[in-house]
Amino acid sequence: MQSESNLQATRKELDDLKAALDEHAIVAITDPQGRISFVNDKFCAISQYSRAELLGQDHRIINSAHHPKEFFRDLWMTIGHGRVWHGEIKNRAKDGTFYWVDTTIVPFLDATGKPHQYIAIRADITTRKAAEETIQRLNADLEQRVKDRTMQLEAANRELEAFSYSVSHDLRAPLRAADGFSQALLEDYGAVLPEEGRRYLRTIRASAQHMGALIDDLLAFSRLSRLPLSRQPVDTLRLVREAWEELRALRADRQIEIRTGELPVCQGDPVLLKQVWLNLVSNALKYTGKRPAAVVEIGCLAASGPPVFFIRDNGTGFDMRHAGKLFGVFQRLHRAEDYEGTGVGLAIVQRIIQRHGGRVWAEATPDRGATFYFTLEGTKP
Amino acid sequence: MNESNVLEILLVEDNPQDLELALRALKKANVSNAITVARDGAEALDYVFCEGPHSNRRIEHAPRVILLDLKLPKIDGLEVLRRIKGDPRTKSIPIVVLTSSKEQNDVVESYRLGVNSYIVKPVNFESFAQAVRDIGFYWLLLNHHPNLTR
Numbered sequence: 001m002q003s004e005s006n007l008q009a010t011r012k013e014l015d016d017l018k019a020a021l022d023e024h025a026i027v028a029i030t031d032p033q034g035r036i037s038f039v040n041d042k043f044c045a046i047s048q049y050s051r052a053e054l055l056g057q058d059h060r061i062i063n064s065a066h067h068p069k070e071f072f073r074d075l076w077m078t079i080g081h082g083r084v085w086h087g088e089i090k091n092r093a094k095d096g097t098f099y100w101v102d103t104t105i106v107p108f109l110d111a112t113g114k115p116h117q118y119i120a121i122r123a124d125i126t127t128r129k130a131a132e133e134t135i136q137r138l139n140a141d142l143e144q145r146v147k148d149r150t151m152q153l154e155a156a157n158r159e160l161e162a163f164s165y166s167v168s169h170d171l172r173a174p175l176r177a178a179d180g181f182s183q184a185l186l187e188d189y190g191a192v193l194p195e196e197g198r199r200y201l202r203t204i205r206a207s208a209q210h211m212g213a214l215i216d217d218l219l220a221f222s223r224l225s226r227l228p229l230s231r232q233p234v235d236t237l238r239l240v241r242e243a244w245e246e247l248r249a250l251r252a253d254r255q256i257e258i259r260t261g262e263l264p265v266c267q268g269d270p271v272l273l274k275q276v277w278l279n280l281v282s283n284a285l286k287y288t289g290k291r292p293a294a295v296v297e298i299g300c301l302a303a304s305g306p307p308v309f310f311i312r313d314n315g316t317g318f319d320m321r322h323a324g325k326l327f328g329v330f331q332r333l334h335r336a337e338d339y340e341g342t343g344v345g346l347a348i349v350q351r352i353i354q355r356h357g358g359r360v361w362a363e364a365t366p367d368r369g370a371t372f373y374f375t376l377e378g379t380k381p
Numbered sequence: 382m383n384e385s386n387v388l389e390i391l392l393v394e395d396n397p398q399d400l401e402l403a404l405r406a407l408k409k410a411n412v413s414n415a416i417t418v419a420r421d422g423a424e425a426l427d428y429v430f431c432e433g434p435h436s437n438r439r440i441e442h443a444p445r446v447i448l449l450d451l452k453l454p455k456i457d458g459l460e461v462l463r464r465i466k467g468d469p470r471t472k473s474i475p476i477v478v479l480t481s482s483k484e485q486n487d488v489v490e491s492y493r494l495g496v497n498s499y500i501v502k503p504v505n506f507e508s509f510a511q512a513v514r515d516i517g518f519y520w521l522l523l524n525h526h527p528n529l530t531r
Contacts, residue, residue, distance in 0.1 A: 169452055169481045172504055176481075177398035180506035184405060205506075212504030 026101060026122040032115050034059040046101075046124060048094035064092040079107045079118055088125065100129040157226055164219055171215050179208040210342075214330075217344035221329065224351050229269045236263040236309065239270065240298055243277040250285045255292060261299030264307050268376050272352045279345040280311050280372055286339055287370070288315035301373070306358075312371040317364040326362055349374075389415045390517065391444040393425040393461065394479075395453050399502065403448070403479075406510035412517035417444065422456025425449070426464060429471055443474045446520035448513075451480040451487055459490055466495035473527060477516050 021027060022040045029038035039054050047054070047062050054061070067090065078085040085105045090098055101122035107115035182204045190198055240263060266273075281296070288294035291314060301308040318326070318333045325331040327350040330343040353360045356376040364370035390413045394400040400418065407416060419425035427433040429447075431440050447465070451458035458478065466472045477498040478491050488499050500516065503509050520526075 165482070165484055168483060172481045172502070173396055173399060175504045176402070176502060176506065176509065179504055180398070180402040180405075180509065183506040184402075209505050 021121070024123075026124065028059075028120045028122075030059055030118050030120070032117070034118075036061075037117065043122075046093065046099055047091070053094075062091040062093070064090045064098055066090040066098070075105070079105050079115065082107050082109055082113065082115055088129070089122075090129075099124060099126045101125060160222065160226065164222060167215065168219055172212060175208045175212050175215075179205050179212075182208070214342050214344075217342045217348075218329075221344050221348050221351065224272070224348060224355070227272070229272065229355050231267050232270065233265050234268050234270050234273055236266055236273075236300075239274050239277050240281070243274060243281050246278065247282055247285060250282060254285075254289075254294065256285070256288070256294045256296065259295070259297045259299075261297070263298070263300055263309070266307055266309075266376050268356050269352075272355070273376075276349050276352050276374070279349050283345060283372075284311055284313035284315065286315075286341065287317075287334075288313050289339070291315060306375045306377045308373055308375050310371055310373045312369065314369040317366050317368050317370045319366050320364060323362060323364075327360070389413070389417065389442075389444040390521070391417050391419060391425065391428060391447045393419045393422070393447065393449045393453065393458070395420050395450065399450070402506065402509065403513055406513035407517055409510065410514035410517050412514070412521050420454075422453045422458065422461045424455075425453075425461050426456065429465055429474070430468075440470055443471060445475070445526055446516070447474060447476045448479045448516065449476055451478060451482055451491075459487070459494065462491060462494045462496055475520050475524070475526070477520065479513075479516070 022042065025040075026042040026046055027038075027040040028036060028043050030036050036054050036057050036059060039051060044051055044054065049061070075085050075087070084107070085103075087103055088100060089103050090100050092098055102125045103120060103122045105118050105120045108117050108119065110116040182201045186198060186201050190201075193201075237260065240260060244258065281298075284296045285294070288296070295314045297310075297312040299310055301310060316334070316339075322333050325333065327346045328343075329347040331347075332341060332343040350360050353374050353376065358374060358376040360372065360374035362370055362372045390407065392400070392403060392407075394403060400420075404416065404418075407413060417428065419428055425447075428435045428438070429440075429443070431438040449458050449461060453461070458480065462476060462478070465474060465476065472495065475497045476495075477500060478487075478496050479500050479502060480487070481502050483501050491499050498516070500512055503512065
C-alpha cells in the first residue's frame with residue numbers, strides 16, 4: 001500500500017510537471033525514425049496543424065527549407081548517438097508562414113543504449129529573430145553609409161590638398177616679384193628718388209611680405225583640420241620650455257620674467273599642442289613688447305576635473321567687449337602699426353583645442369594684461 | 382683651354398620675374414662667370430644630356446650645380462630630377478631644388494630621388510638673394526666637386 005501511494009504521488013508530480021511544461025513550452029515526441037507520436041497544444045497552435053494532422057507524420061512536415069542538409073544531418077548524428085542537441089530552427093506553419101524556435105532535443109535510451117524516442121522542447125523566438133535581422137540590416141546600411149561618407153570626405157580632402165598646393169606655390173611667386181623688383185628699384189634708382197618715393201617702395205615691400213605671412217598662416221590653419229590627431233600623454237612643462245626656447249628671437253634684448261607653476265601631464269597631440277603654446281607664448285611676448293619689464297606666468301588652475309592651463313601677461317590687454325572676436329580668423333583687436341600680426345594665431349589655437357574636445361577663453365583688462373585659459377577635454381567626447 | 386675651369390650654373394626657371402631676380406642675385410654675388418638658363422624641363426634635359434639644340438655639347442662638361450624649380454612646363458622639376466639622378470653619367474651633378482613649394486610631399490620625393498639640397502624661395506627678396514648667393518658660393522667655391530672630364 002505504501003508503494004502504491006508512492007507511485008500515485010510520483011504520478012501526480014509528473015502530471016504537474018507536464019502541465020507546467022505545457023504552459024510554457026512547445027513539446028513534441030518522435031520515434032527514432034522521426035515520426036511524431038505526441039504534440040502538446042502549443043505545438044499545434046504555432047504550427048497551425050491539428051493533432052490529428054500531426055500524429056504519425058514525419059517531422060519534416062514543418063520543414064522550412066531554410067537550413068542546409070548538413071544542419072539536419074548534424075542534428076540526427078548528435079541525437080542518434082544519444083546526445084542532447086540544442087539550436088535554433090526555422091520552421092514552416094500550415095499556412096506557409098515561418099517561425100523560429102529555440103530547440104532542445106533530448107534522446108531517451110532503451111536498455112541496449114539506443115534511442116527509442118526523442119523529446120523536443122521548444123520556445124518561440126520568432127520576434128527576437130526578426131529584431132536580429134533588422135539590426136543586421138541596419139548595421140549593413142550604416143556601414144555602407146559610413147563608407148560612402150568617408151569616400152566623400154577623402155575626396156574633399158584631396159581637393160583641399162590640391163588647392164592648398166596651388167595656393168602655396170602660385171600666390172607666392174607674384175609676391176616675390178613685387179618685393180624683389182621694389183628692392184631692385186630701391187637699389188638701382190633709389191638715389192634719384194625723394195625719401196617719400198623710397199618710403200612708398202618700402203611700403204610695397206612690407207605689404208608683399210605681410211601677404212606672404214598671411215598665406216602661410218592661412219595654409220597652416222586649413223591644414224590643421226585635416227591632420228589626424230594622435231592622443232598621447234604629453235609632458236606640458238617640456239612643451240612650454242621648448243616653445244620658450246624657440247621664441248628666443250622675440251626675447252632678445254628684453255627684460256622678461258617668466259614664472260611657471262605646476263604643469264601636469266595631459267592627453268593630446270604633442271605637435272599640435274606645441275603649436276598652441278608657441279602661439280600663446282608668442283602673443284604674450286608680443287603684447288608685452290612695450291613694457292619695460294614684462295611678466296609672463298604659465299600654470300594650471302587647481303581644480304577638480306580636467307586641468308585648466310593658463311598663461312597670464314602684464315601686457316596691453318584688450319577690451320572684454322570685443323572678446324568675441326578674439327579667436328576669429330584674421331580678426332585683430334589692435335592696430336597693425338601698434339602690434340604686427342596676421343590675426344590667425346588664436347584662430348589656430350582655438351581650432352586645435354576644439355579638435356581635442358576642449359575649450360579656450362580669455363580675460364583681460366585694457367593696459368593691465370590678459371590671461372588665456374584652456375582645457376583639453378570636458379566639453380564633448 | 383681647360384673647360385672644367387668654367388664655373389657653370391644651370392638655372393632652370395620658367396617664371397620670368399623669378400628668373401630675372403635670380404640672375405640679378407647671382408650677378409651681384411659674383412660667383413659664376415657662366416650661367417645657362419633653361420625655361421622648362423625639356424630644355425633642361427636637352428642641355429644636360431646634350432640632345433636637340435645642345436647636341437654639340439659634351440656630357441662630361443656638366444654644370445657644377447643645377448638650380449631647379451619644380452613647377453615647370455613640358456616636363457616638371459621632379460621628372461627632370463629623376464632622369465638626371467637616374468643616369469650614371471649625370472647622377473653626380475649637384476642639384477639644388479629652388480622652389481616656391483613648401484609641401485612635404487615635394488621635399489620627401491625630391492630627397493628620395495637624390496636631390497642634394499631643397500631650398501624654399503622666400504617672398505622677401507633680400508632673403509631670396511641671400512639664399513641664391515649662399516647656394517652659388519657653397520656649390521661653386523666651397524664644395525669640392527669630382528672632376529668629371531675624362
